Each structure stands twice: as C-alpha cells, then as structure tokens.
C-alpha cells in the first residue's frame with residue numbers, strides 16, 4: 001500500500017517533492033508505529049503515578065517515533081519554504097497543496113499565522129488520519145479478494161466492462177463500479193479500520209439506550225462488534241459476502257449505510273471530514289490494481305489458507321502483510337505500469 005502513501009504525500013495534498021517509494025515506505029512504517037502505540041494498553045494511563053517509571057518502555061518508544069516524525073515534517077515545511085522563496089513573485093505553475101495553504105495564512109502582523117509546531121501537528125493529524133485508514137482498508141479488501149478468487153474475477157469483469165482495456169481507471173468511473181463499492185462496504189463491515197473509532201469524552205451527564213453516562217466518561221464505540229453481530233447480520237454473518245449490499249438494485253451503491261449498521265467514518269459532528277476523499281482513494285487504488293494486474297498468492301499457498309489474523313491497535317491492520325503476485329493484464333497501456341503518472 002506504499003503506492004497510496006506516495007499518492008497522498010506527493011501530488012496536491014502535501015506536495016512532497018521526493019515522495020518516492022523509499023520515502024513512502026519509511027513514512028508508512030512510522031505511521032504504523034504511531035497507530036500501534038496509540039492503541040496499546042499503557043498501564044500509566046490508569047495509574048498515572050507509574051508514568052515516571054515507564055514500565056513498558058512505551059514512552060521511550062514514543063519519543064523515538066516522535067523524533068523521526070519531526071524530521072519528516074521539518075523536511076516538508078523546508079521544501080515548501082524553499083520553493084516559495086525560489087518562486088518569489090512569479091505566479092505558481094501548479095495548484096496549492098495543503099501545506100502551501102497553511103504557510104500562506106497570515107496573522108494581523110503580516111507574519112505566518114501558525115508556528116512550526118502547530119503546522120507540523122496539523123500535517124501529522126491529516127497524514128495520520130488519511131494514510132493508515134485508507135491503506136489498511138485497501139489491504140483488507142485485496143486480502144478478501146485474493147481469498148475469494150471468484151469475487152476478484154467478478155470485480156475485474158466489472159472494471160473491464162466499465163473502463164475497457166485501452167485506458168486507465170479514472171475517478172469518474174468509480175460511481176459505476178457497484179460491485180467494487182460493495183466489496184469496500186463489506187470490507188468496512190468485517191475489517192473496520194477504526195475498531196473503536198476514536199475515544200470521545202462525555203461533556204455532561206447523559207443517558208444512552210437506558211445507560212447513565214457520567215460527565216467526563218471516556219467512550220468507545222465498538223464498530224468491530226457491530227459488523228460481526230449475529231443480531232444485526234442474521235445472514236452469512238462471518239462470511240465476506242459483498243452481494244448483501246447489491247440487492248437494493250440501486251444504480252450506485254452508497255458506502256454510507258443509512259441504517260448505521262456500519263459506521264467506518266463515525267457519525268455526528270466529529271465524523272471523518274476526509275470520508276469522500278478516503279472512499280475515492282480506496283476505490284481508485286483497488287480498481288486500478290485489479291484492472292492492471294491479475295493477482296495470485298505465492299505458491300504453494302492456497303486462497304483458503306490465507307491468514308486473516310488481525311493486529312489490534314487504534315487501527316486494525318493485518319497481523320502479517322499481504323504478499324501477492326501481480327501479472328500485468330493490460331498490454332496496450334504502458335501508462336498503467338509507469339511510476340511517472342501524474
């Protein structure tokens with residue numbers, strides 16, 4: 001899922017000049033560590049006086065990761081400032097990215113409105129929220145398709161029908177890929193990237209479904225359990241079955257579930273502001289991967305033997321990275337296999 005990280009780091013979002021495979025792999029590794037650390041049970045959270053002893057060594061590890069992150073963010077800011085300086089008053093020849101906008105914000109004194117720490121925190125927030133969630137979802141969707149080759153074939157047939165064999169997948173194709181959209185929706189049901197969403201705190205005493213929730217209670221929403229509940233999903237509960245979302249005969253399968261049986265992006269005021277972009281990135285990455293390549297598992301591994309073990313953290317990645325063999329299937333489109341696409 002390095003490609004997705006590269007996509008986000010470069011292009012219009014963070015505009016990293018050197019967002020190559022190595023930089024993206026490095027960054028993805030750091031991001032995975034952040035999410036793993038965020039999801040750990042740290043005894044000092046519950047017995048604060050133990051914090052000074054750092055019994056589990058997590059605080060030391062957090063400081064290390066934080067340093068690596070800081071270098072990464074400093075480079076992003078530095079690259080942008082140098083580019084602004086070099087350009088001077090000349091008009092820009094490419095659209096502004098997220099970091100350009102942060103840098104352009106001015107306070108009353110005409111200086112940069114945000115200091116470096118604030119900008120780095122915002123960049124980190126956006127990158128972390130966007131990358132791990134999207135790459136984890138895509139990896140699970142690919143895993144499910146490789147475990148169920150008939151589903152993969154059906155999804156490929158759909159992409160072939162909509163896109164053809166003479167061009168690459170485009171964003172405008174995504175709304176016509178109902179089966180692929182159902183695959184993503186089913187992936188969210190069984191493998192929600194945020195198994196407990198993000199902790200929320202009750203701002204006042206309240207009551208939910210007959211339960212009294214005192215002010216300041218830390219609340220988790222167990223979306224993992226929602227997706228696997230036999231009360232909610234009476235039919236083929238534990239099976240990856242995208243067709244459950246196809247029977248409404250709608251032209252476009254909406255990934256948002258109106259009945260809130262799956263809430264991968266949460267709901268309400270604090271729901272994910274990047275949901276449309278996240279869905280688009282996941283769909284585009286998957287459609288491109290299955291359109292451009294045939295996929296198989298490394299022999300002698302058979303599809304039914306593929307491990308679906310999870311690693312619990314703030315997000316829910318695979319315990320072992322997915323390894324697949326890709327065979328090109330679009331001989332006429334050189335662009336599909338070039339890393340220089342724009």
Ligand code: HEM
Nearest residue numbers: 129130133134194197198264265266270271272274277278
């Ligand atoms: C498959 C992709 C994604 C999933 C499943 C996802 C899911 C979530 C979830 C569950 C939350 C927590 C909501 C809550 O507090 O209850 C969240 C928050 C957030 N997400 Fe996403 N997200 C995805 C992609 C993105 C992308 C692409 C961006 C930005 C470009 C993004 C930006 C954010 C931000 C900034 C927050 C914090 C919002 C706040 O606290 O007010 N997300 N996301």
